[in-house]
Amino acid sequence: MQKIAFILNGEEVSLEVLSSTTTLLDWLREEKKLTGTKEGCNEGDCGACTVLVTDLKKGQAEHKALNACILFLPQLDGKSVRTIEGLASKTSDLRIQEEMISNHSSQCGFCTPGIVVSLLTAQLNKDKNYDDILAGNLCRCTGYTPIIDAAIAAEKNAEMPGWVKVDNNKLKKIAINKKSKQSKLFLPQTIKDLEKWCNKNPDGILVGGATDVGLWVTKKLMDLKQICFIGQISEMSQIKTANQSLNIGACTTIETLRNSIKISHPEFSELLRRYGSTQVRNAATIGGNIANGSPIGDSSPALIALGATISLNLNGKHRTIPIEEFFIKYGLQNKQKGEFIESINMPRKEENFRCYKISKRFDQDISAICGCFNITIKKETIINARIAFGGMAEIPKRAIAVEDFLIGSSWSEETISKACLEFENDFNPISDMRASSKYRNLVAKNLLKKYFIELSKTEKNTNVLRVEI
Numbered sequence: 001m002q003k004i005a006f007i008l009n010g011e012e013v014s015l016e017v018l019s020s021t022t023t024l025l026d027w028l029r030e031e032k033k034l035t036g037t038k039e040g041c042n043e044g045d046c047g048a049c050t051v052l053v054t055d056l057k058k059g060q061a062e063h064k065a066l067n068a069c070i071l072f073l074p075q076l077d078g079k080s081v082r083t084i085e086g087l088a089s090k091t092s093d094l095r096i097q098e099e100m101i102s103n104h105s106s107q108c109g110f111c112t113p114g115i116v117v118s119l120l121t122a123q124l125n126k127d128k129n130y131d132d133i134l135a136g137n138l139c140r141c142t143g144y145t146p147i148i149d150a151a152i153a154a155e156k157n158a159e160m161p162g163w164v165k166v167d168n169n170k171l172k173k174i175a176i177n178k179k180s181k182q183s184k185l186f187l188p189q190t191i192k193d194l195e196k197w198c199n200k201n202p203d204g205i206l207v208g209g210a211t212d213v214g215l216w217v218t219k220k221l222m223d224l225k226q227i228c229f230i231g232q233i234s235e236m237s238q239i240k241t242a243n244q245s246l247n248i249g250a251c252t253t254i255e256t257l258r259n260s261i262k263i264s265h266p267e268f269s270e271l272l273r274r275y276g277s278t279q280v281r282n283a284a285t286i287g288g289n290i291a292n293g294s295p296i297g298d299s300s301p302a303l304i305a306l307g308a309t310i311s312l313n314l315n316g317k318h319r320t321i322p323i324e325e326f327f328i329k330y331g332l333q334n335k336q337k338g339e340f341i342e343s344i345n346m347p348r349k350e351e352n353f354r355c356y357k358i359s360k361r362f363d364q365d366i367s368a369i370c371g372c373f374n375i376t377i378k379k380e381t382i383i384n385a386r387i388a389f390g391g392m393a394e395i396p397k398r399a400i401a402v403e404d405f406l407i408g409s410s411w412s413e414e415t416i417s418k419a420c421l422e423f424e425n426d427f428n429p430i431s432d433m434r435a436s437s438k439y440r441n442l443v444a445k446n447l448l449k450k451y452f453i454e455l456s457k458t459e460k461n462t463n464v465l466r467v468e469i
């Protein structure tokens with residue numbers, strides 16, 4: 001049995017971990033009787049369970065809103081957690097709470113604790129993009145206008161709650177204690193530790209952000225043994241810039257990646273803004289998104305079109321493969337027992353890269369289709385083409401027949417129309433609850449046409465305009 005330590009609403013908690021897959025939500029509600037954190041969906045969708053988790057990164061506090069329902073207790077080791085009960089001082093409410101009352105921003109109240117935590121976290125991070133901030137907080141009664149009104153009103157004269165400094169100081173103390181202790185077996189701090197663990201547990205399960213594994217426990221009710229939490233390996237959580245490429249550690253969260261590539265890869269960054277919600281992106285890792293081999297994961301088709309490679313580590317032995325070679329067939333990846341994804345390498349810049357996510361809802365929805373394009377044109381002739389799709393096959397897959405047709409052809413509307421016919425040689429998509437096969441085939445062709453129009457810089461508008469009322 002192993003011990004973890006973290007700070008809960010200002011108090012240090014030291015726990016013997018009986019089960020590695022106890023969620024923070026269950027523990028808060030059942031053990032600590034802190035029932036302000038609500039259980040809505042228990043699968044990361046509704047945000048009723050949102051808590052504020054603070055971690056020290058290079059001595060700086062990093063505040064994140066996270067879904068407690070798919071957060072396992074060991075993931076909190078060395079961090080601080082604030083629930084709704086721990087936000088206000090003994091004598092007064094937080095300004096955001098006062099404004100939620102004045103603006104009538106709550107009706108049944110079930111979503112309200114999660115919303116207050118999300119808004120406070122945003123305030124601590126000086127983030128005012130309320131559409132993004134609240135995309136993972138579902139309110140079925142109030143409507144979002146009074147909630148956003150409250151958030152805007154609370155911006156004025158907002159004060160940093162006194163406990164922020166106190167928590168940071170306590171975190172520093174915990175970090176010092178942690179360094180002096182031996183690295184915990186199921187919480188490796190270095191790649192070497194992880195290699196050892198994987199060598200000993202070739203059938204073990206790695207947990208990055210648990211936005212997938214969490215649901216195996218809460219929805220499939222699986223009893224998982226041999227688990228290793230890899231989110232604290234700092235060597236695998238960094239993005240390094242080399243001459244022509246970016247090296248992204250597999251434990252980098254989707255939100256960190258999204259923010260880091262806003263300038264170099266604005267299209268990819270925008271695609272990641274549509275990935276789940278703030279809470280999901282704060283937890284999910286790029287390595288986990290690739291490793292689960294999902295045919296509808298968003299980062300894989302983008303990385304394939306960008307020409308990315310992944311570096312795999314088996315007990316210290318590395319091999320690097322083009323990312324498309326990782327996906328063999330549904331549920332089967334090019335990965336040996338005990339092997340893990342250490343990092344992803346992608347070009348620093350690709351001018352002609354575009355990616356499009358098609359889903360039923362704008363936010364917090366899985367792609368029906370995700371089309372990614374990267375075509376190089378020289379003197380009006382296509383000299384290279386990388387096109388990849390999610391949602392069109394049982395794995396994220398390149399459109400090889402379309403690419404072959406395009407390479408060597410002229411960059412023209414006629415070429416694009418003819419190339420569209422090749423999609424049938426590449427894909428035979430299924431019909432499911434997200435889209436029919438017919439719809440998927442049609443959208444794939446239309447996305448290539450959209451890409452052509454956008455790259456040709458004609459006046460035609462390819463986006464639905466936002467209408468201000």
Ligand SMILES: Cc1cc2nc3c(=O)[nH]c(=O)nc-3n(C[C@H](O)[C@H](O)[C@@H](O)COP(=O)(O)OP(=O)(O)OC[C@H]3O[C@@H](n4cnc5c(N)ncnc54)[C@H](O)[C@@H]3O)c2cc1C
Binds near residue numbers: 214251280366
């Ligand atoms: C509400 C919600 C919304 C979502 N929305 C989207 C979305 O819009 N787009 C999208 O693409 N996905 C979405 N997802 C899916 C999910 O975020 C990813 O598929 C997820 O796996 C991301 O990584 P993780 O770190 O959370 O993975 P985990 O759950 O920790 O792990 C997933 C799998 O990868 C393995 N693994 C993790 N890291 C490594 C590694 N370094 N090496 C080898 N194996 C590893 C694990 O063992 C496990 O098998 C959503 C999920 C939820 C709950």
Ligand code: FES
Binds near residue numbers: 044045046068070
């Ligand atoms: S209970 Fe719905 S996101 Fe956690």
Ligand code: FES
Binds near residue numbers: 105109110111112141
């Ligand atoms: S107030 Fe009822 S769900 Fe938001």
